[in-house]
Amino acid sequence: xxxxxxxxxxxxxxxxxxxxxxxxxxxxxxxxxxxxxxxxxxxxxxxxxxxxxxxxxxxxxxxxxxxxxxxxxxxxxxxxxxxxxxxxxxxxxxxxxxxxxxxxxxxxxxxxxxxxxxxxxxxxxxxxxxxxxxxxxxxxxxxxxxxxxxxxxxxxxxxxxxxxxxxxxxxxxxxxxxxxxxxxxxxxxxxxxxxxxxxxxxxxxxxxxxxxxxxxxxxxxxxxxxxxxxxxxxxxxxxxxxxxxxxxxxxxxxxxxxxxxxxxxxxxxxxxxxxxxxxxxxxxxxxxxxxxxxxxxxxxxxxxxxxxxxxxxxxxxxxxxxxxxxxxxxxxxxxxxxxxxxxxxxxxxxxxxxxxxxxxxxxxxxxxxxxxxxxxxxxxxxxxxxxxxxxxxxxxxxxxxxxxxxxxxxxxxxxxxxxxxxxxxxxxxxxxxxxxxxxxxxxxxxxxxxxxxxxxxxxxxxxxxxxxxxxxxxxxxxxxxxxxxxxxxxxxxxxxxxxxxxxxxxxxxxxxxxxxxxxxxx
Amino acid sequence: xxxxxxxxxxxxxxxxxxxxxxxxxxxxxxxxxxxxxxxxxxxxxxxxxxxxxxxxxxxxxxxxxxxxxxxxxxxxxxxxxxxxxxxxxxxxxxxxxxxxxxxxxxxxxxxxxxxxxxxxxxxxxxxxxxxxxxxxxxxxxxxxxxxxxxxxxxxxxxxxxxxxxxxxxxxxxxxxxxxxxxxxxxxxxxxxxxxxxxxxxxxxxxxxxxxxxxxxxxxxxxxxxxx
Numbered sequence: 001x002x003x004x005x006x007x008x009x010x011x012x013x014x015x016x017x018x019x020x021x022x023x024x025x026x027x028x029x030x031x032x033x034x035x036x037x038x039x040x041x042x043x044x045x046x047x048x049x050x051x052x053x054x055x056x057x058x059x060x061x062x063x064x065x066x067x068x069x070x071x072x073x074x075x076x077x078x079x080x081x082x083x084x085x086x087x088x089x090x091x092x093x094x095x096x097x098x099x100x101x102x103x104x105x106x107x108x109x110x111x112x113x114x115x116x117x118x119x120x121x122x123x124x125x126x127x128x129x130x131x132x133x134x135x136x137x138x139x140x141x142x143x144x145x146x147x148x149x150x151x152x153x154x155x156x157x158x159x160x161x162x163x164x165x166x167x168x169x170x171x172x173x174x175x176x177x178x179x180x181x182x183x184x185x186x187x188x189x190x191x192x193x194x195x196x197x198x199x200x201x202x203x204x205x206x207x208x209x210x211x212x213x214x215x216x217x218x219x220x221x222x223x224x225x226x227x228x229x230x231x232x233x234x235x236x237x238x239x240x241x242x243x244x245x246x247x248x249x250x251x252x253x254x255x256x257x258x259x260x261x262x263x264x265x266x267x268x269x270x271x272x273x274x275x276x277x278x279x280x281x282x283x284x285x286x287x288x289x290x291x292x293x294x295x296x297x298x299x300x301x302x303x304x305x306x307x308x309x310x311x312x313x314x315x316x317x318x319x320x321x322x323x324x325x326x327x328x329x330x331x332x333x334x335x336x337x338x339x340x341x342x343x344x345x346x347x348x349x350x351x352x353x354x355x356x357x358x359x360x361x362x363x364x365x366x367x368x369x370x371x372x373x374x375x376x377x378x379x380x381x382x383x384x385x386x387x388x389x390x391x392x393x394x395x396x397x398x399x400x401x402x403x404x405x406x407x408x409x410x411x412x413x414x415x416x417x418x419x420x421x422x423x424x425x426x427x428x429x430x431x432x433x434x435x436x437x438x439x440x441x442x443x444x445x446x447x448x449x450x451x452x453x454x455x456x457x458x459x460x461x462x463x464x465x466x467x468x469x470x471x472x473x474x475x476x477x478x479x480x481x482x483x484x485x486x487x488x489x490x491x492x493x494x495x496x497x498x499x500x501x502x503x504x505x506x507x508x509x510x511x512x513x514x515x516x517x518x519x520x521x522x
Numbered sequence: 523x524x525x526x527x528x529x530x531x532x533x534x535x536x537x538x539x540x541x542x543x544x545x546x547x548x549x550x551x552x553x554x555x556x557x558x559x560x561x562x563x564x565x566x567x568x569x570x571x572x573x574x575x576x577x578x579x580x581x582x583x584x585x586x587x588x589x590x591x592x593x594x595x596x597x598x599x600x601x602x603x604x605x606x607x608x609x610x611x612x613x614x615x616x617x618x619x620x621x622x623x624x625x626x627x628x629x630x631x632x633x634x635x636x637x638x639x640x641x642x643x644x645x646x647x648x649x650x651x652x653x654x655x656x657x658x659x660x661x662x663x664x665x666x667x668x669x670x671x672x673x674x675x676x677x678x679x680x681x682x683x684x685x686x687x688x689x690x691x692x693x694x695x696x697x698x699x700x701x702x703x704x705x706x707x708x709x710x711x712x713x714x715x716x717x718x719x720x721x722x723x724x725x726x727x728x729x730x731x732x733x734x735x736x737x738x739x740x741x742x743x744x745x746x747x748x749x
Contacts, residue, residue: 161612161614163610163612163614164614164616166574166576166601166608166610166614167608167610167614167615167616167675168616168627169576169600169601169602170574170576170601170602170604170606170607170608171602171627171628171631171679172602172627172628172631173600173602173631176631180627181616181627184618185616185617185618271576271601
């Protein structure tokens with residue numbers, strides 16, 4: 001007998017359907033069709049391929065090592081070392097992860113480039129070879145991604161049962177407890193986070209492209225955008241896709257649910273006596289904030305001096321307007337789908353939930369250029385779906401494909417804090433599922449949903465790797481415009497636009513932080 | 523100077539303004555087993571943690587074998603130099619180590635030669651009847667075996683003082699009865715001085731030379747009971 005589907009099944013099923021069509025189908029279609037059309041000969045390890053593998057692996061490996069070297073001590077500091085205004089310090093230290101990596105790279109080229117600050121200061125060019133190099137790309141990426149390791153380390157330390165360390169300190173001095181008990185217990189979280197950084201770095205397009213480092217992502221872009229060789233571009237994505245998917249699946253397994261920070265037990269003695277490191281940790285925090293956040297902004301401000309930001313903005317207004325509009329619409333759709341999926345994940349049986357977590361981490365780690373190639377492969381056709389291709393809708397599809405997993409993970413973490421009994425109590429009282437979600441669940445996850453929206457907006461507004469491939473001919477978003485202006489426009493104009501981009505990114509972050517502070521004060 | 527093996531002198535601990543342990547004094551003689559009984563939130567665990575050096579007293583002092591080990595807001599002797607064993611309520615077994623590695627980690631901090639350290643590990647495993655479990659990880663053990671492993675870790679260094687924080691509270695009644703007997707036997711065999719906290723009066727009656735009742739952070743007047 002035909003039955004009217006219940007609201008819960010309709011809404012959750014609809015969200016899963018949209019997610020499958022926008023996030024999963026393009027990749028599956030690309031992999032399936034590549035078996036038929038793609039010249040796999042390009043994957044044979046000739047010298048050019050070996051250089052790509054070597055460069056991509058070295059850049060990503062160096063990035064994750066640097067990120068761990070910065071992030072682990074900072075994570076320990078945030079979790080265990082007495083620190084005034086800890087919440088503010090954490091926000092400042094975490095902010096670089098939201099900066100578009102190519103904007104940070106741009107700022108560093110203004111310092112170390114042949115006409116940069118250092119060359120102007122000492123009268124000759126000594127750093128530009130190094131600035132446009134693989135090690136420099138790794139350093140820039142580490143300065144953007146270290147917060148991932150830092151936050152994972154802090155979360156793992158906060159979630160660790162303090163009795164485990166206390167049981168050690170009863171018998172052994174702090175150094176031995178740190179090495180034999182604390183570090184092994186947080187190592188999976190650190191390893192997982194470092195692996196996530198590895199995958200993000202190997203997937204990054206803007207930084208190696210700007211710093212002229214030949215890696216897989218830049219090769220995919222060249223094959224597609226310069227050589228118009230779609231089959232070669234698709235073939236080149238496959239090793240990268242395997243690396244990214246494999247690495248992120250292992251990382252998600254290692255991290256489990258550690259990305260959600262718990263509360264450390266109050267009034268517990270710091271058994272490892274890390275307080276004695278407070279001066280060093282504070283110095284490291286200040287140095288990191290200056291290097292990763294303050295210097296890039298100050299350099300862009302200095303470079304933009306003499307050019308009216310208003311003038312630069314007016315000249316690029318069509319790109320700014322469409323970027324804002326697309327990011328607003330994209331973030332809202334991403335959160336609508338992501339929040340629904342996040343709710344479904346939080347209430348799913350644990351095994352299904354783990355599979356969903358790993359799938360989302362893997363999908364988020366898919367390099368942006370691969371997402372772009374996959375979307376083009378699916379939507380660029382003469383029949384019905386083709387009406388989407390060549391419009392700005394493709395950019396919204398990019399945001400849905402890339403950022404729904406992040407929103408779902410954030411909201412799932414929020415929903416899991418709500419005991420199921422809250423919903424059961426409403427159901428026993430006679431409320432329907434929609435009414436229960438509206439009255440019981442949503443009020444308790446407002447902050448998680450808000451955070452997911454801000455993150456989606458910031459990521460969407462800075463998206464470059466996929467946007468540059470799928471953007472309609474003759475149109476550009478702000479990141480694309482900045483990227484294309486770098487080669488043939490005065491640096492002051494480019495710096496002005498980069499600053500404008502940072503301003504738009506910081507605005508929702510600042511509003512969110514203000515809101516949290518007001519709630520805390522209340 | 524003090525003649526008691528463990529001398530807790532007027533110790534107070536506050537969480538915020540609320541005293542959790544309020545001006546408690548207690549002496550424990552060498553070889554004695556003292557059980558502190560009280561309801562949840564009476565300050566038993568906090569008192570035990572201050573004796574171990576895991577928390578500082580806000581007021582008062584703790585003396586161990588005639589040596590002042592804690593003073594107001596100060597740890598004068600760190601926990602690992604107090605030569606004590608501690609069994610936590612949740613056992614706190616390290617998930618990444620086998621039971622043998624647990625015991626080796628603890629015993630390797632002692633000054634004893636390597637051969638004696640190995641002998642001590644074997645002895646602790648034998649006394650707690652988990653000789654066959656040395657190569658297993660905590661999650662591969664039953665609740666009772668985990669309890670025995672935590673006890674083995676606490677006694678492997680032959681501590682001068684054994685602190686027990688409701689070690690049997692998470693077990694079913696039958697197993698609790700069996701392990702109570704085991705605890706009493708091991709204490710007798712090793713001649714340990716024991717400070718044990720529990721909310722279970724039966725446990726206190728079975729294991730104590732002396733029972734002390736704690737309520738709202740204070741020792742109840744007339745509540746010390748010699749057995």
